Amino acid sequence: MGHVVGRHAVVLGASMAGLLTARVLAESFERVTIVERDRLPPGVAQRRGAPQGHHIHALLARGAQVLDELFPGLTAEIIADGAPAGDLLGGIRWFLSGHRIKQADIGQPVLFPSRPLLESAVRNRVRALPNVRVADGLDVVEPSTTADRRAVTGVRVRGDDGDITVIGADLVVDATGRGSRTPLWLESWGYPRPQADKVHIGVCYASRAYRLPPGALGSDALMLHSWHPGQPRAAGLVAQEGDRYLATQVGMLGDQPPTELDGFLAFARSLPFDDIYRAIRDGEPLGKPATFQYPANVRHRYERLSRFPAGLFVIGDAVCGFNPIYGQGMTVAALQAAAFGDLLAEGRLPTSRRYFQAMAKVVDVPWEIATGSDLAFPEVRGRRTARTRMVNAYLPRLHAAAATDPSLGAAFVRVTGLLAAPTSLLRPDRVLRVLLSRHGAASHGAGSVVRPPADQPAAPSSRRPAA
Ligand SMILES: Cc1cc2nc3c(=O)[nH]c(=O)nc-3n(C[C@H](O)[C@H](O)[C@H](O)COP(=O)(O)OP(=O)(O)OC[C@H]3O[C@@H](n4cnc5c(N)ncnc54)[C@H](O)[C@@H]3O)c2cc1C
Incomplete structure (x- = not known):
């Protein structure tokens, strides 16, 4: 255990954000309790509170790195449990902007566990922490507060029998996902609600x-x-x-x-x-x-609030939920938990302002990637900055060029894997490669198609004939 910051922390929700938060809090609190509405399965199984587990659930390369930092050896363990693994560019057949991307190993491993397998492995690691308790089958009703509503003192929970009890805590972290009621609670306590983008x-x-x-x-x-x-x-x-x-x-x-x-x-x-x-x-x-x-996509701008009750924190999808197609949610939750851990390592509880600023910093780039990509569709409403328009005009050309140039494919998948900044795609040498590429130059925006060249690898892709 690192610096002791408090005695008891309660985390609301035992999904990815809640489990990872409990892992970092366990370093700084004597005891951590995770409250979860579902009865959690003992092994690998779907559960009601994580219906996303029935769908493809990509763990981005950056997310795998952070999980291994929080739980050494975790990804190797998951692969030993049967999760397939491969190379980020060489092991994935990508089709982007109507182009099949040239595959080549780039030395960046990724794994493809199902969501239930990944969550179960993380849950087992958290359960093994001596100072963490998982209290499942408990529905969070509302945090309890001091009479003046300035600070949170614990959480009111309802059991299967309908009885309500209060679990006292120095710190409460809301990790209940997109359905988080923190904005409603704030309003009912007389605080402003965060703006939701x-x-x-x-x-x-x-x-x-x-x-x-x-x-x-x-x-x-x-x-x-x-x-x-x-x-x-x-x-x-x-x-x-x-x-x-x-x-x-x-x-x-x-x-x-x-x-x-x-x-x-x-x-x-x-x-x-x-x-x-x-x-x-x-x-x-x-x-x-x-x-x-x-x-x-919904982003709650907690970092812009001027007043917030002490002892309450929010994390994961409860702060920001992204279009799931980009596979960012679990990685962002891991990065947020790690950032929270860094703040706690300073030996005291961060102020709400500092905490939410740190969360916003984690969210900024993935939010830009997700909403920027969505805004490429003219039907999607939202503010398009000059940069968004420029990037959305450039990316189809980059994808076209990446059909023959693995260095561009590698640069792109490293950005979507949250390993590299989006600006890395605009490096002058890369822009030049895109412009000089026969395919990149020939691609006049999204939707144009360059047929895979004759030297494309073994399993051939066939394009549907144009209607
Ligand atoms: C269809 C879909 C596909 C996705 N694909 C990907 C992907 O490919 N890659 C990726 O990284 N992410 C993906 N995501 C997002 C990812 O699942 C989440 O970002 C991730 O689980 C972190 O969310 P969370 O822990 O904050 O919230 P959630 O996963 O929503 O968990 C909230 C938890 O809180 C519990 N809870 C809620 N209310 C209460 C209450 N009142 N009392 C007690 N407990 C409560 C729930 O039971 C649940 O366990 C996808 C999401 C969806 C919907």
């Missing part, structure tokens, strides 16, 4: 699990078919532990992919490249399909 996207997910013949994805562990203006459909197919594959298809702006088999296949076939369709069409579907609707 929203970018509406109307994203609709549909997923099915499959058993596929060996080698169905060639040597790749994941195929990712991204969307672009004029083609607002995306899909992924990933190998998972337990000899299964998970296919997730996503529509934007209210386009819900069908779940029944024929409709699901037809959606896959409607994509510019039919690799996912060809991989699943003869597969054996397993279990029931799942859907999920994600209306908007």
Whole structure:
């Protein structure tokens, strides 16, 4: 244990943000209690409070690094438990802006655990911490406060029997996700609510699990078919532990992919490249399909509040929920938890202002990536800065050039993996490569397609003939 900052901390929610927060608080508090509404499964299983677990859940390369810092050896353990792994560029078949990206190993490992496997591994590590207790089957009602509402003193929880009890704490962290009620609580206590920045996207997910013949994805562990203006459909197919594959298809702006088999296949076939369709069409579907609707990117600007009760903190999706297609949520939660740990390592509780500024700093770049990419679609409403317009005009050209130039593909996937800053794509040498590339120069914006060159690797992609 590092510096003792307090005696008892309570974390609301035992999903990724809550578990990782408990891990860092355990360094600075004598005791940490995680309160969770679900009865948590003992092993790897889906649960009601994490319905996203039925869909492809990418752990970005940066997220894997932070998890290993918080729990040494965790990713190796998950791979030993059966999670497929591969190279960020060499092991993933990327389709971006209508181009198949040239694959090449870049020495950046990534792993593809299912969400239940990853969450279960993290939960086991947290449960093993001697000063952390997981109190599941408890519904958070509201934090308790001092009479003048200036400070939080614990949390009121409701058990299965309906009885309400108060758990006293020096510190309460809200990690209850997108449905967080902190803005409502603040209002009811006489504080201003944080401003919520929203970018509406109307994203609709549909997923099915499959058993596929060996080698169905060639040597790749994941195929990712991204969307672009004029083609607002995306899909992924990933190998998972337990000899299964998970296919997730996503529509934007209210386009819900069908779940029944024929409709699901037809959606896959409607994509510019039919690799996912060809991989699943003869597969054996397993279990029931799942859907999920994600209306908007939402960022709560807690860092702009001038008054906030002492002892209350907010983390994870409760601060900012991103369009899930970019796979950022768990990595951002890990980075936020690590940033909280850095503040606590100073030996005292940070002020609310300092804490929320640190959270905002973590969120800034992923928010820019997610909303900036979404704003490439003319139908998505929001403020487009000159920079957003410039980047959205440049990226399709970069993707086109990356169809033959792995150095550009590597630069791009390192940015989306949150390993490198978006500005790295604008490095003069890279801009020059894009401009000099036959394909990059020929690409007149998103939606134009350069056919894969003849030297493209083994598993051929076929483009759907234009309608
Ligand atoms: C469809 C979809 C796909 C996604 N894909 C990816 C991806 O590929 N990669 C990625 O990194 N992220 C992805 N995400 C986001 C990712 O799941 C979250 O960012 C991540 O789980 C961190 O969220 P969180 O822990 O803050 O909140 P959540 O995961 O929403 O967890 C909140 C927790 O709080 C509990 N809770 C809520 N209310 C109460 C209450 N009143 N009392 C007690 N407990 C309560 C819930 O049961 C739950 O356990 C996806 C999300 C969705 C919806």
